[in-house]
Amino acid sequence: MSTIERHTPGTVSWVDLMTPDLEGALKFYGSIFGWTFEVGPAELHYYTTCSLGGRRAAGMSKRPEGAAFPSLWSVYFDGEDAAQLAESVRASGGQIMTGPMDVMDFGRMLVASDPTGAVFGVWEPKNHTGAQVIHEPGSMIWHEVNTRDHRKAADFYCRVFGLEARKMEVPGVDYMTLHKGDKTAGGVLQMNEHWPAAIPPHWMAYFAVADVDASIAQVEKLGGKMQVPAFDTPFGRQSVVTDPWGAAFTLMTPSKLPDQSSG
Incomplete structure (x- = not known):
């Protein structure tokens, strides 16, 4: 810890x-x-x-x-x-x-x-240096921008923050990861024709949990909604949910992730 x-x-x-x-x-x-x-x-x-x-x-x-x-x-x-x-x-x-x-x-x-x-x-x-805990259940674990032009977005973040974009080979998905030296800063996902037109480009926050399916059940019990059913990826099991007031976030039980430690 x-x-x-x-x-x-x-x-x-x-x-x-x-x-x-x-x-x-x-x-x-x-x-x-x-x-x-x-x-x-x-x-x-x-x-x-x-x-x-x-x-x-x-x-x-x-x-x-x-x-x-x-x-x-x-x-x-x-x-x-x-x-x-x-x-x-x-x-x-x-x-x-x-x-x-x-x-x-x-x-x-x-x-x-x-x-x-x-x-x-x-x-x-200054006195507030950001999150003091990441990658543990209950803390942030990943971040990605979902956008209609992933190349333009990746180029922008590379220019502004001195990052390097690397294409990730994911079948059927255009995805890049953003890197700062040996740290991984996040991902860039192309929103394709399967995304509803009403959803604007946005950043998605991922939070680690010990058990995605149990967490989904708790979200729904407390008035939230599951927007994307849990599915498995090479990096872990995840699901997009919204809280009772409509704020979206992703739950993730990781198997592995690119090193994004920030200490």
């Missing part, structure tokens, strides 16, 4: 949820992942730290009333200079949506979209 002190710049260091029902989400995710919670003040939209065994695992906050965006999980890349990365996002065809801005003494953040429309964040750490 190691504790991560700092993530490799250019890899995903944090995930968080915006939800219309924070109290309900605490009960739902606490039951699914075994998290404990530290709820923040109202002026920070009750931003809550979700911990696993005393280590930061994720965040969540109450979605502002009247917000135009849906309830969703967001991913944040570790960045050493948020302002410089904002310029790189613009120069590479992306758009800045929020920031860069200071978040008290925790760090600096920005929210952006890539040229294909997928939204992501950048976190320049």
Whole structure:
């Protein structure tokens, strides 16, 4: 049970949820992942730290009333200079949506979209260095952008974060992995004709669980829904689910994964 002190710049260091029902989400995710919670003040939209065994695992906050965006999980890349990365996002065809801005003494953040429309964040750490636990049941284990143009998306993230894209041979699927030296930062999946047209490009957060099928049953018991039935891959068994407020995430019981340790 190691504790991560700092993530490799250019890899995903944090995930968080915006939800219309924070109290309900605490009960739902606490039951699914075994998290404990530290709820923040109202002026920070009750931003809550979700911990696993005393280590930061994720965040969540109450979605502002009247917000135009849906309830969703967001991913944040570790960045050493948020302002410089904002310029790189613009120069590479992306758009800045929020920031860069200071978040008290925790760090600096920005929210952006890539040229294909997928939204992501950048976190320049100060006192808050991101997730302290990954790859254990109840913590983040993988991240991928699902997009209508996987080559354009991969090129963008490589330019902005200094990553290397490698094609993964998966029958019937166009998939690339993104690498930062010996670390794996995530994946890029081509959304093909089987994806409903109404689903926009987006980042998907994966969480490790000990038993995918048991976790699906718990999700459904608590009012969530299974969107993609559990299936086996060379890297483990997984399923896409949504919480009771519509935020999608993937449950995964891993058999193996590319090394993406960030310590």
